Amino acid sequence: MCLGIPAQIVRIDDAERMLATAEVGGVRRQVNIICIVDDNHPVEACVGDWVLLHVGFAMSRIDEAEAEATLRILTELGEMTP
């Protein structure tokens, strides 16, 4: 039920209604981006964003630096343990 999937916003369809097209593994569908838009991140800035998609709504912008940090911890753990 709470499943979400990473998707990339490829186009804004309707800025007023906050609708955009997202691509998920080669498949495109319209999604609502109201939850990832704020004063510091306007609608037009969303193109190219990687987002976590849940039941047709982009619910979070995926933070690339945090993803890399998590993987770096795992790489370091591998170097430390024999």
Place this chain on the structure above:
Amino acid sequence: MKYIDEFRDRDKAAVLLRAIEGVADEIRPEKPLQIMEVCGGHTHAIFRYGIEAMLPDAVELVHGPGCPVCVLPLGRVDDCIAIATQPGTILATFGDAMRVPGSRGSLMQAKAHGADIRMVYSPTDALEIARKNPEREVVFFGLGFETTMPSTALTVLEAERDRITNFSVFCNHITIVPTLKAILDSPDLRIDGFVGPGHVSMVIGMAPYDFIARQYRRPLVVSGFEPLDLLQSVLMVLRQIADGRAEIENQYARVVASGGNAAAQRAIDAVYEPREHFEWRGLGSIDESGVRFRDAYASFDAERRFAVPGVRVTDPAACQCGAVLKGTLKPHQCKVFGTSCTPEMPMGALMVSSEGACAAYYRYATKAT
């Protein structure tokens, strides 16, 4: 796929498993440590990737109440069918709710008997059906934890803005914190730590869990859904236990911001208010664990638009879903597991959804147990 494949790396998983074994050896518990994954999505991933079988004997996973379809009581399914079978009505629902048994059958069976029940991917698809069928009443079966609450709320706000009057929601949304509290307060509890829900936390943030560390002295680590996420989260919980710490930590920082999602929280606050109590299958009534629409959105509330029976129906006596949900019983230890309760003919709700612990055991683990 980006953000998926790199979190399924076999070598890194092996490293994490060695680290988990190391910390488990350090702790040397008398009885196996019980770590509860709260979210049904985690339960599904744990079985799909065989994670439970990889862990050392000193660590046991308990599959918590986070499958909203599984905890929906019989009486609410009956109410939903009562709405769906009113003349001229279209009921739109997520697919996983179709097979949940009520006291007189499931939505799937009601559909077979002629009710117009349609599966949708998003509540906005249900609203679209309402736009295209102005002469029909369209009801969306709203259920799920805080992950799904904003999408229902935002769809209702859109219906209000566009003045769509033939759309309403049968609201069964539930909240995670009162539920965790009810589990922590149960007298037979043995849980040593929690793997916290990733996508609920993406909405509500980290602060609502503070009481678990402060009052109950249990660690909780919010986790992602890929195998490396889950293994790392189990390691982080064990590390806390070994160090004698009880803290709320975030393994899933690439998606979960500590404050959650402000826009989603605003939509939730605008549309819903807590119910005094809500009935859960297997767990009974839990105070303030469900929400309903505020009076301002009464016209979108299917419970107020339609006469629903609202009859409380007792769980089947043979079912031990409650004990499984609290971790005091393993799915295969239930009296009816795999005999009178199977995924094809589910008696208890945990056998219905692919996120239910019993269905997952039946599908992936019966040979091992």
